[in-house]
Amino acid sequence: MRQALHVRFQGMEESAALRAAAEERALKLEQFCADLTSCRVCIELDHKHSQQGRPFVVRIDLTFPGHELSVSHVQNEDAYVALRDAFDNMRRQLEDRIGRLRGQQKARAELGE
Template sequence: MFLGMEASPAVASVARVKALKLDQFCADIIACKLSIELMDKHHQQGRRFAVRIDVTMPGRELNISRVNDEDVYIALRDAFDGMKRQVEDAVRQARRRRGGSGHGTEEEAHPP
């Protein structure tokens, strides 16, 4: 989970809570992998943290890999906010494909 830096129990705990909250939007999440990387330590702007999240759902792989910030907690928040939007979009698309509008598809209404 931590790359180029020592593991932080506090950061890991915040990440776990945020990952569990994704289940509120989709109970079908199979896996959620997270990496937090300390970027170039010699950068003039100070330390920057890069966050990557990979979520596996039935038939879908979602990922966020472009989130970075000097504050690891802000990078986590922004990454999980982006992943939440992706999960919500994937759930909406799956409902549309299944005819989840409540009206069903033509095939469901008139089976062969």
Template sequence: MKRNLQITFRGMNPSDALSEHIRDNADKLEQFFDGITGCHVVVEEPHRHQQQGKHFHVRLDLHVPGKNIVVDREHGDRVSHEDAYQAVNDAFDAARRQLQHYTEGLRAHR
């Protein structure tokens, strides 16, 4: 495995199940693009709202040759996530789209 995966939890207790979910998503992303050399995922529960429930912020920093790709999904974005797993899924989906643009750019320069 080429990439170095780092997972950080902020404002919440670490979760083995959520860590495994993140690893699964990272593995799928690496299958899509095998040039990932580093991946740092931060899952944060910034505020606990009594009436609105929990909201999660997920940030992904991907390192690929010649570029760093950042995905930052905050609780204030269009879609607010009360489910940490869905927030992680959406962040990895956004990363996949950015990687697709990156690879299209690489092909265009050949």
């Protein structure tokens, strides 16, 4: 990744373990796209649902040349589950986008462009 991973915590104390889990999952995304330019992760303790438990909300913004992908509002009462689900959603989006880009490149090559 060209820029360092940015992990931000809102409404909660910073957690080294959560930060490490986010870093590990961000590194795995580089297996699908080696030229990632940035990854921003926000882990927030939602205060809106105090009577029903307080879910963690995870948002991820990922950029690579010419593209920006976003996953927002993945919620779970377990921060690690919310983090896992958000990164799984991001991986699917990234795989889909890379597949479409490779398909376009292949189509151009077949046309002789």
